Amino acid sequence: MGDDSEWMKLPIDQKCEHKVWKARLNGYEEALKLFQRIEDEKSPEWGKYLGLMKRFVTDSNAVAQLKGLEAALAFVENAHVAGKTTGEVVSGVVTKVFNQPKARAKELGADICLMYIEIEKAEVVQDELLKGLDNKNPKIVVACIETLRKALSEFGSKIVTLKPVVKILPKQFESREKAVRDEAKLLAVEIYKWIRDALRPPLQNINSVQLKELEEEWVKLPSSPPKQTRFLRSQQDLKAKFEQQQAQGGEPSDDEVETVAAVDPYELLEAVEILSKMPKDFYEKIVKSYREHTGDIFMFQVVGKDANVMLVSMAAKCLAGLATGLRKKFGTYAGQVVPTILEKFKEKKPQVVQALQEAIDAIFLTTTLSNLSEDILSVMDNKNPSIKQQASLFLARSMRHCTQAALPKSVLKPFCAALIKQVNDSAPEVRDAAFEALGTAMKVVGEKAVNPFLTDLDKLKLDKVRISRKIKGEETRVAFSVSPLQPSAGPSKKGKLSSAAGGKAKKTSESKDFTESELSVEVCEDLAAGVLPASCLQQLDSANWKERLASMEEFQRAVETMDKAAMPCQALVRMLAKKPGWKETNFQVMQMKLHIVALIAQRGQFSKTSASVVLDGLVDKVGDVKCGGNAKEGLTAIGEACSLPWTAEQVVSMAFAQKNPKNQAETLNWLANAMKEFGFAGINVKGFINNVKTALGATNPAVRTAAITLLGVMYLYMGAPLRMFFEDEKPALLSQIDAEFEKMQGQSPPAPIRFTRKSATEEEADDGEEQEEDEGGRGQDIMDLLPRTDISDKITSDLVSKIEDKNWKIRKEGLDEAAAIISDAKFITPNIGELPLALKGRLGDSNKILVQQTLTILQQLATAMGSGLKQHVKALGIPIITVLGDSKVNVRTAAMTTLQAWVEQTGMKEWLEGEDLSEELRRENPFLRQEVLGWLAEKLPTLRTVPGDLMLCVPLLYTCLEDRNGDVRKKAQDALPTFMMHLGYDKMTKATGKLKPASKDQVLAMLEKARAVMPAKPAAPAKAGGGKGSAEPSRAEPVPPPPSKDKDTAKKPAAKNLKDEEDRSGPIFILTPNAKEQRIKEEKQLKILKWNFMTPRDEYVEQLKTQMSTCFAKWLQDELFHFDFQRHVKAIGVMIERLESEREATIGCLDLILKWFTLRFFDTNTTVLMKVLEYLKLLFAMLNRENYHLTEYEANSFAPYLILKVGESKDGVRKDVRAILTMLCKVYPASKVFPFLMDGTKSKNSKQRAECLEELGCLIEGYGMNVCQPTPAKSLKEIAVHIGDRDTSVRNAALNTVVAVYNVCGDQVYKLIGNLSEKDMSMLEERIKRSAKKAAAAPAKQSATERPQREHPANPNATFLRKPAQEDPNKLNESSHPSIPKEFQLDLDMIEMDQSRVCELPDLVQHKLDELLEPIMIPEPKMRSVSPHFDDLHNSTASTINFVISQVASGDINTSIQALAQIDEVLRQEDKAEVMSGHIDQFLIATFMQLRLIYSTHMADDRLDKKDIIKLYSCIIGNMLSLFSMESLAREASMGVLKDLMHGLITLMLDGRVEDIEDGQQLIRSVNLLVIRVLEKSDQTNMISALLVLLQDSLVTTAGPPMFSELVMKCLWRMIRFLPETINSINLDRILLDVHNFMKVFPKEKLKQLKSDVPHRTLKTLLHTLCKLTGAKILDHLSMIENRNESELEAHLRRVVKHSGNLSGFKSDRGNEKTGLRTDRMSKAKVSDILSEIFKKIGSKENTKEGLTELYEYKQKYTDADLEPFLKNTSQFFQSYVERGLRMIESEREGKARIQTSAGTTGSCDCVLIPQHGVDSSLSSNNEELKPAVYYERLKILRQRQGLENTSRQRPPISSLLSSKPSVASSTDMLHSKLSQLKESRELYQQEHNAHSHSPTHAHTRSSSPAANLDDLKKRLERIKSNRQ
Secondary structure, three states: OOHHHHHHOOOOOHOOOOHHHHHHHHHHHHHHHHHHHHHOOHHHHHHHHHHHHHHHOOOOHHHHHHHHHHHHHHHHHHHOOOHHHHHHHHHHHHHHEEEEEEHHHHHHHHHHHHHHHHHOOOOHHHHHHHHHHHOOOHHHHHHHHHHHHHHHHOOOOOOOOHHHHHHHHHHHOOOOHHHHHHHHHHHHHHHHHHHHHHHHHHOOOOOHHHHHHHHHHHOOOOOOOOOOOOOOOOHHHHHHHHHHHHHHOOOHHHHHHHHHHHOHHHHOOOOOOOOHHHHOOOHHHOOOOOOOOOOOOHHHHHHOOOHHHHHHHHHHHHHHHHHHHHHHHHHHHHHHHHHHHHHHHHOHHHHHHHHHHHHHHHOOOOOOOHHHHHHHHHOOOOOOOHHHHHHHHHHHHHHHHHOOOOOHOOOOOEHHHHHHHHHOOOOOOHHHHHHHHHHHHHHHHHHHHHHHHHOOOOOOHHHHHHHHHHHHHHHHHHHHOEEEOOHHHHHHHHHHHHHHHHHHHHHHHOOOOOOOOOHHHHHHHHHHHOOOHHHHHHOOOOOOHHHHHHHHHHHHHHHHHHHEEEEEHHHHHHHHOOOOOOHOOOOHHHHHHHHHHHHHHHHOOOHHHHHHHHHHHOOOOOOOOOOOHHHHHHHHHHHHOOHHHHHHHHHHHHHOOOOOOHHHHHHHHHHHHHHHHHHHOOOOOOHHHHHHHHOOOOOOHHHHHHHHHHHHHHHHHHOOOHHHOOOOOOOHHHHHHHHHHHHHOOOOOOOOOOOOOOOOOHHHHHHHHHHHHHOOOOOOOHHHOOOOOOHHHOHHHHHHHOOOOOOOOHHHHHHHHHHHHHHOOEOOOOOOOOHHHHHHHHOOOOOHHHHHHHHHHHHHHHHHHHHHHHHHHHHHHHHHHHHHOOOOOHHHHHHHHHHHHHHHHHHHHHHHHOOOOHHHOOOHHHHHHHHHHHHHHHHHOOOOOOHHHHHHHHHHHHHHHHHHHHHHHHHHHHHHHHHHHOOOOOHHHHHHHHHHHHHHHHHHHHHEEEEOOOOOOOOOOOOOOOOOOOOOOOOOOOOOOOOOOOOOOOHHHHHOOOOOOOOOOOOOOOOOHHHHHHHHHHHOOOOOOOOOOOOOOOHHHHHHHEEEEEEEEOOHHHOOOOOHHHHHHHHHHHHHHHHOOOOHHHHHHHHHHHHHHHHHHOOOOOOHHHHHHHHHHHHHHHHHOOOOOOOOHHHHHOOOHHHHHOOHHHHHHHHHHHHHHHHHHHHHHHHHHHHHHHOOOOOOOOOHHHHHHHHHHHHHHHHEEEEEEOOOHHHHHHHHHHHHOOOHHHHHHHHHHHHHHHHHHOOOOHHHHHHOOHHHHHHHHHHEEEEHHHHOOOOOOOOOOOOOHHHOOHHHHHHHOOHHHHHHHHHHHHHHOOHHHHHHHHHHHHHHHHHHHHHHHHHHHHHHHHHHOOOOOOOOOOOOOOHHHHHHOOOOOOOOHHHHHHHOOOOOHHHHHHHHHHHHHHHHHHHHHHHHHHHHHHHHHHHHHHHHHHHHHOOOOOOOOHHHHHHHHHHHHHHHHHHOOOOOHHHOOHHHHHHHHHHHHHHOOOOOHHHOOOOOHHHHHHHHHHHHHHHHOOOOOOHHHHHHHHHHHHOOOOOOOOHHHHHHHHHHHHHHHHHHHOOOOOHHHHHHHHHHHHHHHHOOOHHHOOOOOOHHHHHHHHHHHHHHHHHHHHHHHOOOOOOOHHOHHEEEHHHHHHHHHHOOOOOOOOOOHHHHHHHHOOHHHHHHHHHHHHHHHHHOOOOHHHHHHHHHHHHHOOOOOOOOOHHOOOOHHEEEEEEEEHHHHHHHHHHHHHHHHHOOOOOOOOOOOOOOOOOOOHHHOOOOOOOOHHHHHHHHHHHHOOOOOOOOOOOOOHHHHHHHHHHHHHHHHHHHHHHHHHHHHHHHHHHHHHHOOOOOOOOHHHOOOOOOOOHHHHHHHHHHHHHHH
16 A cells, blocks of 8 residues: 555656556546546646657556556547647557457547547558558558548548558458458448549459459449548538538538549559669660660650651550650650651551540640640641641640630630631641631630631631531530549549638537437427327328318417427427328328428427428428428428528428429529528528539429529629639520529619528627628628639649749749649639749749739739738738839739739738838839829728828828929829828828928928818718628618618628629719819819810820729729720619719719710710710709709810710710700800800711701790800801701701791891801791791790790890890880780780781680689688697697698698698697797798699699699698798798798799699789788898899809799899888898808899899899998998908998988988978089089990989989089980980889889789789790780779779689689688788779879870770770670
């Protein structure tokens, strides 16, 4: 015991090496416990046992050894450092454990070996086990073979390398020990499972009996390939996937089948050293006939020089054998051998030719076509036709093995050139061979690629090439399929599988699916019995179907009522699967059964184990006509319970394991639909892509169609990369797939509506995971699905040393090899061995060709490696930047292309991190600096965030700003704002601290400039459901975000098409403040090219690209400047989609957008042109809606080019261009469009000339003569020249235009056009005669439908040339004011005189008159009780009012009417009206929005009943009248709202469409009444301000109706009349600020240039009145004006104050102190001064008008003033001029007074503001005759006033609004209540009107009084009526 106690105290590691076995045993036991207890695999504790491990397994005591093995196993499993002990431990196991008699020891030994393999030490273990096979002890040999077999069985052939195992296998079959032979046989069977027939060659020499036994065993093996069941530590994702499949009892996917089968037998063969086996005298015999011998193989010399054909063919066969055996290693000899073989083709003997063909074909497979191209081309010109023929045939055969990538243009071009020569050869066999070669090339790379080289061929020969292409088509496919190189695809497959694993690693390892173990049938029955009725279970397998059906019904009821937690899903589905299970014959029972499965899946905790029980049955029934629907329902429910990705993979593999095509088709259809419902998140495409391929090749068309449909749906989510999986399909099939993809283009995937059910914790986990993935970039998911190859094993040290060789040719050879390796692999993993270092060296190569080749390889690498490239940025990417400093342009261009390709894959973050970039900029190389800065300026604006290390580049950026190279400076300036957008102005300013003072000032100035144009950071993509971007970012319509419970589902679709699609979710235009102004400034300063050209040169395009780069999304700019027109169409499509959502940004970039479109006008493609015009129409419509006005800069760079297209040959294009020109006039003054059209008439294209002339005619017709720029005379002379044009259409257009002028200004046209030839003049006169007649016959028939676009721009001044008398501005002005009696009398004369016209009159007159003269019965207003909804208003919050007001602006007429009715009820009850307080602006906004909606939408909608619209208008006007009758509420309306309201009301009054509707006239009058009410009751300051702003807007916008600004001014006059009463309550400062702003936009000179002088006079009157009322104090009210010098206001006010001081210094308020004025006589001297001052003004040219006005006012004040002394010394002309002037002012003031008086009548409805559509015909621009009905209406009103009619005194006009029974009592009531006021207003109007019309100074005495001439009127009317009868 004493001994025991000694070692008991020792530490464990010392016990383990104690000499006492018991101590060791105890040590091992404790070590085992310790090893199981240590959790950290990197714990230092493990290190103590590293040296002891071998002792653990080789212990001499059997008992201790057993425990030691257990401890060793635990150590290997848990310790991080265990790998270091592999060799010694496995060697110990082999020698000391495998020979033990105890089975347990051997078992543990084998487990240890397998555990070492699991921790990635397979090679070492395999080596030790193979060494053990040489041991003399047969037990050890058997155990080693058995362990190898186990390892292969569990880990598979990828981890256990089979080549060395296969090599030793035959030897084991020769063993004397039966146990060894038996174990070897088992191993051979296991190997056969993995590599199939590749095992036969190595074993062909074993004993025939053994071979036969093996064959028998092999036959028994299942055809499905085995599966790896145990996984390395690095393969945990695969392990999880495998466990998942195990749980479902799933089959291996086809992917793996393919992978396993692809083992090349060649790989398993041992290389044999053949030289030593040759006879010693071989060389002597060979070279007897030659004198040289260098120890190499001289076969090719035998071929080339031997005369004996037998020897030649024998040598050729030897060469073929060598090439086949050496494969790629023979490539180095190919260059020596091929020329010799080609030369030898001159032999005629068939057997020689055949042998040579076989040899050269075998050699071709060891090299590439580009390597052999020189040799082949050299014999193409040979004189011997056989050589040429065979060379072409060899070329054809070789090309069949090539892919498109292996035949680049550089290789193809010389071959095609040589073959085209041979096509014309005299020998027919040479020609045929050449045709065959060209046909094959066309087949392999496509016709498009070859055609450019075949331009010299005539059509006949080209057809022959195409025919041979078709013949060779099938052969080509065969060649591809049997290519001897096929097996070398092995590595690619291997990469494919592992990358799939990598792609899913994260998902699977973190998957938290609900799992359960498989239950036995008995347990299931017990569980089911607990929840289902006994009868149900008994009848489940009854023979009677009715009983089974009853059982199912009970089952269903039980499931429906069962609690989710208590539902034993697995037990229930196993019951359903119980006999007869899925073989149920009765369809009703089956339908219920399937429905129950869906119910269980939906309601219970449904696991994948349960799903595996039912999936087979569901898939079996999915194609069934009766049960298919239920089966699909079940599958969808399982998808929700167990996730769609898993379900889809299972279902598809099961369907394709069957042979039933209906099931296969329906499965694919279900999957397509499920993807739409669930979204694409998490779907492992590789899981079923092979089955889809199988389906595409199916004989049943339904299966093929379903597969193509599924691919279409997948394309929605995956985009272009999906096609890569199918590139090797037959062309016909590929075209079908492409057609399906085409259909899906432009569609956005639907938002998911189903989601996998999850618990809260899982959601969090998902969220986290998603964040991570988001960081990684979105486009990755799909690229990750592509199979990637690991090429590191091909980057050998030989290759690297070649690339670094001193000889440039060898370096080139190395680079060629590297390029070939990358292009063969297509997609590669990031592991590329030592290649980066080697390539980095070549980037600095002295040979520039090699530098360029290296750059090309790096581009290849970028495409092949994808995002994995990030890890190579520092090693390989930064050296690319160094190359940007190269002096050769082509090298720099290549480097930039490479750099862009890399950045596309890696993003910018890696490049900006660290000091590398700043170090590169530190190099004082101007080329490098300008390229890098240009690149940064392009890339930085697209980034949301940048690493802080960017700051390191700032000092160098400042250095570059002062570089001596101009280009560097320019690029640095361009980059400055982009640096600033990320680093901020402050940081950048701070960084200038270290600069010299002079430099600092300069840099700071530049920073200030850059600050103004600094681009905004791109917005973060929208997040949906708290996790990811919306389901489809590149579409315009926002997809509703899915519920946040499933972030995963919203995730994948965001990664739509590859990488560059990833940011298409952001805005397409970047709104940079002041950018457009900066561009305009730069163009003015000639810093950039002016946009002016005949055809666009490259520098213009480049300039536009540069300008667009800061404002356009990168991807959009790429599309817009793509060489493929289809991409342009797509880009314009996106711009159309985003037009509304990005209105502001579109306007911000408008100049650039228009410039880009001008470039498209020079394209010849009609598709693009039509799309361009479609966009432009939408764009100009939007600009018009936004009230945007084009700047001159924008118009000049667009309009001239648009006009080029007006002469296009296609009608559709011309029509669109004309429509755009019309819209252009709404956003740009027509007078400025005119000169562009005039330039267009100078074109050589007659169509363009004709169209431009037509447009000019339309402009003159619509806008009057004022549009003719520079002057009407000059323009018309140019237009008249075209009357003599050779082209008829041009002549006609010119004549029509001149006729349009004639219609506007009459005979004056002859003066304007100047001298014409006799012929032209006679043509013109004839045309005028004809057109004038037509015009006279139907003056007013130009209906709105004929010329809708010319509806509004009627210009009152358009007639200024008609009569000389009207040239006088005062008369002109008078004609534009309403003057009822004059108009009325004038038109009666016309009616009387023109008998013919009276004949047309009766129907209209009779109808209207009868109807209007009937007494109107006003219906009793039906009062509706105030809704209870509104009774609660006092005690409820304002939300109710807000809600009702919001409904006022509703698009639905009825909703709006109901809302208005409710508000009206409130407004009409005075006690409740105050609840509207605080909501007035809101209500008015809703109202004018509704007015806009009616104007723009409802009125244009023919489907709507116009009565409804009138009803809505009535309600709106009623409400407004109620509101504005309450002063307290009316005064709450703010200025902006009043402006919009007045705009809406005036627009309504001018809407010609309204008066065409029944009751439209009355409506317009009501509006008139409302306007007056608004003017009176609103806050006067707000009102005047609103009217000033509105006037300013209407004068700026020339596109609006000219009447608009007139009506605004009339409102202003009315407000001016109120001023004496309101002067104390208004805010003068604010009004003067608005006047100041007005005068800033319209200085005096500009105002005078307007067509009418009324605005100028209006403004003067306003200021004059204000000065008169406030005197000099007004100058104290300029406080709100910041910079008074900006306008003439102050100067003007001072003038007026001074003047009124001189003129009426003693005058104060006109009303109060009139008497005082009269008594206060001025001294004669003062009078004399004033009058002489006035006459001076009259005598001066500039101020004559002002002088006359002052004289008139003076005479008014001092009626007894004597002017004689001042006039007697002047000429008679001057005297008459003054008299005439005074008379005109008098008549003008009379007209104005009359208007204002009538306007002053409170209730008057037909006075101040009735526009041309109403009563006043003088406003009609072309003096069109108004309908007689109007005059009858007037007559009736006049009669009523004079009491001549016995009608009710209530006026019809308003009441007729109520003629249709009103649905809304409130508005009716309100209107009814106004009638009493109207009576009074009529009488008042009558008195005032009569008073004015009797004025003796009135210009038109004939029409002075309606009362006086009433009898006359009546008589005339009677006469008209009698004429009619």
